[in-house]
Amino acid sequence: MKKIQELAFRFAAIPAPSGFAAGRLDAIAEAAAPYAPEIRRTPGGSLLLHRPGTGRKIALCTHVDDPGFLATYREESGAMRVNPLGFDNLPAAYGAPVVSSKGVPGVLSAGNPKDLKAADLLLTPFGEAETGDAFVLASPAAVHGDKLVGAGIAAGLSAAILLDVLADMDMSADLTLVFTGHHMLGARDxxxxxxxxxxxxxxxxxxxxxxxxxxxxGAAVCHQSGYAVSDPALLAQLTEAADEVQHDFKGGAVSDLSAIQRVGAGVPAAAIGYAVQDPGTLIERADLRDAEKVAEMLKKFLLKG
Known part of the structure; x- marks a missing residue:
């Protein structure tokens, strides 16, 4: 579990607003280099890590971007207007520290905090910021019991889980890991x-x-995700690979599942996950034990080729 925690903290520390996640993707590629003979990027910026095998070709996919804000206009005071980038929890933004994908810190405020709307948000940057810069909430990652806490910890943890699977891989499957960076905007990249x-x-x-x-x-299998239904046969294989499993029937509104299922003639796909508390806030929390269970489930699933 220590390796997963260290990687999650490393990735979460790199600002990755949706659509501006190149820095975090670069860090993932660097960490994966010893285990992935082939590293590629799509024209849109998604990262593919390929480890060849003789078994069936399996892709494991996750997003690594966080909801954030795009600076759109500078007021005479020097403060900047912002538009949300997949960020829908506006009360969590008021008074929050932020940092741009370029490393410029700042703080969010509002002209009318009682009835907060996106148009009310103002960003005061503490450094050279420009219109078009993207920002995310900023808080250092920490450990609280078995939980990892901090802004962006879930995206960092998901990436760490897949790299743990790749590093410990001792199986025949032909494995590709896919990391995307536009997920919170709804783009099915x-x-x-x-x-x-x-x-x-x-x-x-x-x-x-x-x-x-x-x-x-522990881990969860998602019967539905993003208005798509997981492939039943594949979901059964994943369920069988888990010591115990939770079942999610609702699914998130944003998911790559439906887009993947429609690629080419169609790709059988299923969704899995783990719980996160207070997502998109400074105190986002996930349980390290759940991450370990997800990794174990995926390793057992891959062992069957």
Whole structure:
């Protein structure tokens, strides 16, 4: 678990607003270099890590971007107006520290905090910021018991889980890991990556807002995700690979699952996940034990080729 935690902290520390996640993707590629003989990028920026094998071709997909804000206009005061980049929890933004993908810190405020609207948000940058710069909430990652806490921790943790699977891989499957960076905007940018990888089957990994799926209760299989239904046969294989599993029937509104299923003549795909508390806030939390269970499930699934 220590390796997963270290990688999650490393990735979460790199600002990755949706559409501006190149820095985090570069760090993932660097960490994966010893285990992935082939590293590619799609024209849209998605990262593909390929480890050849003699078994069936399997793709594991996750997004690594976080919701954020795009600076659109500078006021005479020096403060900047912002538009949300997949960010829909406006109360969590008020008074929050932020940092841009270029490393410029700042703080968010509002002219009318009582009835907060996106148009009310003002960003005061503490450094050279320009219109077109993208920002995310900023808080250092920390450990609280079995939980990892901090802005962006879920995206970092999902990437760490897949790299842990890649590093410990001792199986015949032909494996491609896909990391995307436009997910929070609703862009289904796993689709072109899957077209390049041309897998026999694909599995998407997401952090699920805690509800029916609970933190500390292990991995979850998603019967529905993003208005798409997981392939039943593939979902059964994933369920069988888990010591115990939670079941999610609701699914998130944003998912690459439906896009992957429509690539080419169609790719059988299923969704899995783990619970996250207070997503998109400074105190986003995920349980390290859940991450370990997800990694174990994927390793057992891959062992069957």
């Amino acid at each position: 796993a689709a072109p990556a899957i077209e390049l990888a041309a897998p026999d089957v694909a599995v998407t990994l997401s952090a699920l807002p805690e509800g029916a799926v609970k933190c500390g209760k």
